[in-house]
Amino acid sequence: MFPQLETERLILREIMEEDTGDIFACFSNEEAMRYYGQDPFDSVEQAVQLIRFFGDSYRDKRGIRWGIERKEAPGLIGTAGFNAWAPKHRRAEIGYEIHPEHWRKGYASEAAASILKYGFDHMNLARIGAVVFTGNQASQEMLIKLGFEQEGTLRNYMVQSGVSHDTSVYSRLNPGGR
Numbered sequence: 001m002f003p004q005l006e007t008e009r010l011i012l013r014e015i016m017e018e019d020t021g022d023i024f025a026c027f028s029n030e031e032a033m034r035y036y037g038q039d040p041f042d043s044v045e046q047a048v049q050l051i052r053f054f055g056d057s058y059r060d061k062r063g064i065r066w067g068i069e070r071k072e073a074p075g076l077i078g079t080a081g082f083n084a085w086a087p088k089h090r091r092a093e094i095g096y097e098i099h100p101e102h103w104r105k106g107y108a109s110e111a112a113a114s115i116l117k118y119g120f121d122h123m124n125l126a127r128i129g130a131v132v133f134t135g136n137q138a139s140q141e142m143l144i145k146l147g148f149e150q151e152g153t154l155r156n157y158m159v160q161s162g163v164s165h166d167t168s169v170y171s172r173l174n175p176g177g178r
Contacts, residue, residue, distance in 0.1 A: 002058065003122070005066065005114045012066035012111055015054050015079060019067055022076035023047040031100045032078075035136040037158045054079075061087060064123075068098065068111050077102045080111045082119060082128070090126040092119060109142050116146060120174045130170040133158065140168060148172045 005012035015023065024047035026032050033040045041047060057063035065081035080096035094115065098108050119125040130148060132139045140150075148170040156164035 003064075003118065005118060007110045007114045009071055010107060010111055010114075011069045011071060012080070012114060013069060015051050015065060015067040015076070017048065017051055019076050020044060020047045020051065022067075023051060023079070026076070026078055026097060026099045029099060032097050035133040035139065036097055037133075037160055039161055054081075057083070057085075061085065063092070065095075066111070066115065068096075068107060070102075070107070077107060078111075080108070080115055082115070082123075084129075085123075087123075090124055091129065092123070092125055093129045093131060094119075095130075103138075108139075109146060112142065112146055116172065120176060126174050128172050131157070131167045132170065134166045134168050140170075143170045143172075146172065147175075 002014040004014070024041055024044050027047060027050065028041040030040050054063075054065040057065065063081060063083040063085045065079050067076040068078045068080055069076055078096065078098035080094070082092035083095055085092040094112060096108050096112055116128060119128055130143050131154070132143065134153065149172070151169045151171055154167045154169060157167040158165045
């Protein structure tokens with residue numbers, strides 16, 4: 001059973017095929033994908049494949065990705081969750097994206113805070129990492145606000161639109177111990 005999370009303003013829920021239009025709207029948006037590490041989608045079929053990938057990742061215990069929905073308005077405004085989940089090593093990496101129409105409203109940090117709590121409390125994670133383009137100041141500031149610490153820089157780590165980019169590595173350890 002896919003876990004549904006709720007915050008003050010958001011519902012974090014399983015991403016379904018019915019969400020294809022919302023996923024395409026976000027993942028085809030150049031601004032939303034600017035620091036994501038992949039080129040924007042140019043076909044709806046790519047959104048269908050991504051939704052299937054998220055479902056397969058959850059079933060195979062490689063990750064979990066929630067759709068972010070505002071309580072007052074149906075439809076996804078983005079996604080957030082864990083990838084590179086390694087249960088044996090009790091670690092995962094957090095990732096998120098929000099459609100630019102909803103930036104600077106605190107939705108990403110609200111969703112991420114709920115997901116962090118779920119990761120530590122229910123997935124038994126000892127460490128949650130994040131890899132962020134060095135130019136993505138907003139994401140770096142959000143991670144620091146959420147208790148992450150910067151660990152270093154990975155040079156030429158991500159290629160997007162044929163250009164190599166440096167990334168910063170962040171982590172947050174489980175406050176409840178090891």
